[in-house]
Every structure is written in structure tokens, then in C-alpha cells.
Amino acid sequence: MKTVHLRGYTDLARATGEGPIPFVAANAGVKGDGLDLQMSGVDLTRYQANPVVMYDHEYWGRESLPIGRSENVRVDGEQLRAELTFDLEDDFARTVDRKIRGRFLNAVSIGFGAYNIDEAGVPERWELYEISVVPLPLDPDAIADPDRAGQFALARALGIAGGRGSAGGAVDEHTVRQAIDSLQALLPTPPPGPRLDASAAADRARRLRALEASL
Known part of the structure; x- marks a missing residue:
């Protein structure tokens, strides 16, 4: 059985200048949705074939186009990390990029499918669908890296x-x-x-x- 959840994490995104912006897309451990996404269970195959960055999980309609793409998506210890590049030819995407670099936006959230969840909330396997920039992440500890x-x-x-x-x-x-x-x-x-x-x-x-x- 597959279930779909949305949950948020934060960045390493106090970025200045140009180039891709590094983010922590997910952390292992039980969060507000009751799931513990262990990095040993992540399946990135689907996402790496279509590494879209959305805004606030808006998937449907002609206006809900990707605002960017992810690069260097990888597991690093108990974290899933990615570097986000925004479409600067798109007015809205350029605004999102500017607000992240200006520290007005700091968080992302992931859309994923979870399979065979045990009693502790650990999926046997979970599949990353997309990464969205969001104003308010689900994780209350999702704050920008202070140092x-x-x-x-x-x-x-x-x-x-x-x-x-x-x-x-x-x-x-x-x-x-x-x-x-x-x-x-x-x-x-x-x-x-x-x-x-x-x-x-x-x-x-x-x-x-x-x-x-x-x-």
C-alpha cells in the first residue's frame, strides 16, 4: 500500500550571489506526520529522471509549471540534500530566487510516496516525487541554519x-x-x-x- 504525504524541511539557503542554492530537503526522524523517513529507504530514481522544483505543491493546471530544477540530489548521512536552480527567465521563479537569497523564504517541502510503513512509522521504501519551495514547512524545527x-x-x-x-x-x-x-x-x-x-x-x-x- 502506498500513501502520499507532504512535509517540510529547511535550507542551507542563506545564499548570496549566483549559482545553485543548497538545501536540506529531508531529515531522518519522526516528524509531524508521524513518519520516520530513513535515508536507507529512499528511492531517487523517479525524481532524478524529472528533478522538478515546484512552489507550494501546486501540480495541476497550465499555471502550475516548475519554477526550477534540482541538481546533485544525494543522501548525506541522515539528510537528503539538493541544490536548487531557478528559472530566471520566469518572473515568478526569479522572485522566489531573490526572496531565498534575501532570506525572506527559507524552507522547502517534499512530496513523496511511502510503502510498507511499520508500527514505528518507518517506511520500508519511500519515493521522492518533487521538491517545493514553501513559506511554512511542516517541521517546526525547519529554520535557516543560524551559522x-x-x-x-x-x-x-x-x-x-x-x-x-x-x-x-x-x-x-x-x-x-x-x-x-x-x-x-x-x-x-x-x-x-x-x-x-x-x-x-x-x-x-x-x-x-x-x-x-x-x-
């Missing part, structure tokens, strides 16, 4: 903005992510609570600038 500023600082320091090194050669994603992880490991862990106080935030920013200057 993207550090990643952009590292990218500027390494001269790899846009995915290319200072010498003009391509920089592979693994190298970039290792560098980002190393930078974040050097920063102090924020204290518990909903947000940093002003003093801790200023100290974190100062340390980040110092690290960037030393690279």
Missing part, C-alpha cells in the same frame, strides 16, 4: 565563493565542508538558550573575524 555567516566568511577567506579556488580551479565540496567543519570546531559553543546575548554574540563575531584574517 551560515561563518561558512561565507570561510569561503571568502579561501577565495572559493561560487565554488572556485583563488587560482580559478574547481574546489570539490568535500574540501569545502572539511574546512567549514574545522572553522566551526574552533568557535566556542553557544550557551544554552534561545539566542546568544549581545556580549556572547559580539565575542563570537570577533573570533570569527580573527580566524578569517589568519587564513
